[in-house]
Amino acid sequence: MSFPWAKNYEPQVPLMKWLDEKLPLPRLVYNAIGAGYPVPRNLNYFWNFGVLAGVALVIQIITGIVLAMHYAANADIAFNSVEHIMRDVNAGWFIRYAHMNGASMFFIVVYLHIFRGLYYGSYKAPREMVWLLGVVIFLLMMATGFMGYVLPWGQMSFWGAQVITGFFSAIPVVGDPIRIWLLGGFAPDDATLNRFFSLHYLLPFVIAGVIILHIWALHIPGSSNPTGIEVKDEQDTVPFHPYYTAKDGFGVGVFLLVFVALTFFSPNMLGHADNYIPANSLSTPAHIVPEWYFLPFYAILKAFTFNFLWIDAKLWGVIAMFSSIAVLFFLPWLDSSPVKSSSYRPLNRIFFWILVLDVLLLGWCGMSPAEQPWVILSQLGAIYYFAHFLIILPIISRIERPLPMPNSITEAVLAKHADAPSAATA
């Protein structure tokens, strides 16, 4: 694995030698994030977000385990048990707010991680498997985030569960029985709440498992880098530790600053006031919105307001929403450009930023009411989203003329700093 010049683990003290023979766990760590893993020397701060996502997951698991010690998954008392955590449990308010906002932080860093992958072509060969596993992690995160949002059993929780499970009723013929099976009743109730709690506790560990596969698949070709050129020799790399442990450490510090600022000063900024109203199965909130991190997909769902061909609007919306994520699975084969990094792809760079704007527009439409002009904007936004992946990307990867590429990572690094006054001569 990795490169021939990767350092070998050599246990120093007798205890570590003994351990290395019995259970070579320190060797595994050394080869994963120590000097046993040489990494391109030119990674920028966008390469921090994988580690930050890992930190966010650990925070979610720890705060989640603690919350589960106080929370009651029973439709009669779930809402009150959350209020009990907020008011009576020692530091309960802090742990819950950390968990609530930790979910948002997790999605922020994962979105940046995904957009890093899109911009720098990290999904391209030889890292297709890394990308595919990443999309699987993203899907698992969406499922986990959704089920976690249901647990406080507020109005948004309840109606979120009603609407999201309603997607399944769009399936022809068997849709309604499937929905009833998923809910364990005719509407979200005790059975639903209990199974969501069980799965919400389970899935993060599944995510952790897939993350191990994601990192394993990454360590076979080694990390990508901003030039998109593969590592050629030892000069192009530095050992992960101490170089990137230090750089990631700084990133974790910044991440935590943003996280505590959000948690302490504006903990409800990203939530919805309606979720402080206990669930009422007889009255829908005037305006149902999901958490912010699902808004672009929600806009694609809402974009279908009319029947089309022989499929009704409801099924179209659901198909489109699932397809908007499924299309990511095909990305390594939709983009056939031999150049990975958009730094050398002038045309792709422009369309990348248009896609970012399009996703932001869809997010805006997702939180707006189902009225004009939002309906037409989300329709145009949804069309553009799919056009980007299915039409624009395959075409530009064929017609684009990439900029001249450096011969190696080292050459690119030296060229970048050629005209900067060097510290030695100053």
Add this chain to the structure above:
Amino acid sequence: MASETEITAGIEDGVRRRDFINIAAVSFAGVGAAAVVLPLVNQMNPSADVLALSSTEIDISSIQPGQAIKTSWRKQPIFVRNLVAKEIAEAKAVPLSDLRDPQTLDERTKPGKENWLITLGVCTHLGCVPLGAGEGENRGPFGGYFCPCHGSAYDTAARIRQGPAPRNLEVPPYEFTSDTVVTIG
């Protein structure tokens, strides 16, 4: 030492005794696994206590013409509406060809009781509770029910007329047990 003929015995037709044992063992394990999966899948279905809520009695004597009430059956909202003559006429005036889910008012009510429109209050799009049953609520452009979440509008017979919902509001199974009592379920 086993002779050549013993080792290859029975292989001429490409089938060994061992193949039969393999298939039989795997099939047996497969049947066993399926037998275990069945209860694991079935436990997700509604439990007996949830199914036990399947019948509700409603007293409709106090619902005035033009008024509607919201009640619940199987933990889902039920709309009971006492239609006025104008609303019945409006519902009947709509040609079936205009409807996404063609049904006449007669098909959605009981004979001789066509003023009693009893439907689930569950939008057939994604399951929200439409407005229109409460006093002063927005009944939408067709005077029936309106779901603001995704913009589905229903007419006075609770049939879908506009927006993303695919079907009319569902009519639950019900009977008039007397002139003033309806049993749902």
